[in-house]
Amino acid sequence: MQDDVNAFVERFTLEGAATGPLAGRTFGAKDLFDVAGHVTGGGNPEWARTHSAAEGNARAVETLLEAGATLAGKTHSDELAYSLMGANAHYGTPRNSADPRRVPGGSSSGSAAAVAAGLVDIGLGTDTGGSVRLPASFCGLWGLRTTFGAVPLDGVLPFTRSYDTVGWLTRSGALMAEVAEAFGGAEGPEIRRLLLPVDIWARAEPACVAAIGPSLARLQEHLGPVTPVVLASQGLETWREVFRICQAAEAWQCLGEWISAHQPNFGPGIKERFEMAAAVDAESFAENDRAREGIRAHLRSLLEPGSVLVLPTSPAPAPLLTASEADLNGFRTRALEMLCPAGLAGLPQLSVPAGTVDGGPVGLSLLGAPGQDRQVIALALDAGLGDGAPSAG
Numbered sequence: 001m002q003d004d005v006n007a008f009v010e011r012f013t014l015e016g017a018a019t020g021p022l023a024g025r026t027f028g029a030k031d032l033f034d035v036a037g038h039v040t041g042g043g044n045p046e047w048a049r050t051h052s053a054a055e056g057n058a059r060a061v062e063t064l065l066e067a068g069a070t071l072a073g074k075t076h077s078d079e080l081a082y083s084l085m086g087a088n089a090h091y092g093t094p095r096n097s098a099d100p101r102r103v104p105g106g107s108s109s110g111s112a113a114a115v116a117a118g119l120v121d122i123g124l125g126t127d128t129g130g131s132v133r134l135p136a137s138f139c140g141l142w143g144l145r146t147t148f149g150a151v152p153l154d155g156v157l158p159f160t161r162s163y164d165t166v167g168w169l170t171r172s173g174a175l176m177a178e179v180a181e182a183f184g185g186a187e188g189p190e191i192r193r194l195l196l197p198v199d200i201w202a203r204a205e206p207a208c209v210a211a212i213g214p215s216l217a218r219l220q221e222h223l224g225p226v227t228p229v230v231l232a233s234q235g236l237e238t239w240r241e242v243f244r245i246c247q248a249a250e251a252w253q254c255l256g257e258w259i260s261a262h263q264p265n266f267g268p269g270i271k272e273r274f275e276m277a278a279a280v281d282a283e284s285f286a287e288n289d290r291a292r293e294g295i296r297a298h299l300r301s302l303l304e305p306g307s308v309l310v311l312p313t314s315p316a317p318a319p320l321l322t323a324s325e326a327d328l329n330g331f332r333t334r335a336l337e338m339l340c341p342a343g344l345a346g347l348p349q350l351s352v353p354a355g356t357v358d359g360g361p362v363g364l365s366l367l368g369a370p371g372q373d374r375q376v377i378a379l380a381l382d383a384g385l386g387d388g389a390p391s392a393g
Contacts, residue, residue, distance in 0.1 A: 008110060008114065030108050079266055099361065122175065127343075153166065162292075188372050203334060207357045215352070348368050
């Protein structure tokens with residue numbers, strides 16, 4: 001297998017079990033997951049230089065190996081997971097095979113690139129603020145952010161304590177379901193009610209809304225008409241700021257001591273975000289963390305068992321590789337307004353390929369109640385989502 005899309009930071013083979021539900025499948029693990037005998041580099045050469053090889057495998061890696069999948073290597077990550085675009089100043093930008101003119105999305109950039117190019121079947125990643133969901137949308141893939149705490153984070157380089165989740169990307173819904181089954185999880189009630197968050201839909205560009213419209217229509221044919229709701233009466237920009245400040249404060253709690261000691265040479269955007277994180281004071285964090293608890297309670301009460309939110313994953317297709325840093329940051333801000341609800345409330349969200357805009361894939365998302373990871377996948381399959389949507393490789 002030749003990696004001509006710059007998906008892998010390190011190539012090796014770790015055979016999975018001879019039998020199991022994923023026997024014969026291959027996967028790449030984002031370079032935030034420990035693999036015994038290999039350094040977890042976190043997308044930053046200074047982090048890799050100052051850390052020793054892992055003594056064991058991350059729990060999520062071990063789960064896939066035990067299910068029969070073979071590990072093909074470690075895939076690229078945005079620096080210490082603090083981005084959404086997929087560009088890395090040290091290791092380059094993995095290629096988006098669905099539309100090579102565009103960024104692949106991050107921070108699970110290499111896992112998305114490897115799956116989109118057909119180099120592996122499964123891309124293991126992490127999702128804090130959208131790091132599986134956005135690459136899935138950008139690359140025309142299925143991507144799942146799991147319920148917070150549903151998949152153990154043992155052996156995963158921590159970015160935050162309250163938002164990090166394990167997730168994965170595949171080229172098909174059937175394989176998405178098989179991986180979810182391998183990870184286990186509750187069999188919750190069947191989803192019977194569609195909620196349409198009008199404030200999130202208003203954030204998507206008209207061409208994106210038009211492209212994913214047929215998938216929304218399929219869902220309604222399957223379950224009946226949507227019920228319009230407003231998620232954030234105080235404005236999604238307010239929720240975004242709550243998420244941004246809480247994430248930054250927790251990121252500094254996890255990584256600040258190492259950053260202060262080593263002064264790593266971060267790339268554009270990453271450097272500024274960590275500087276902002278260092279400046280968040282305890283009072284501001286506490287105030288926003290209280291606001292987060294209110295948002296979490298509101299969303300969980302809205303999503304009673306059997307209900308699901310249906311929304312665009314992203315405001316538009318991926319930015320072009322030629323976009324300026326200012327344009328990338330502007331897109332990131334817009335995207336976070338649509339992606340932050342799942343993170344704030346610890347909810348599962350599935351992005352399904354739903355169409356293209358100017359050659360770039362866009363995704364439709366199903367955001368479920370806690371523990372409904374497998375139910376949102378089942379709904380997408382039952383409704384025939386993803387059929388005919390672009391998927392490279």
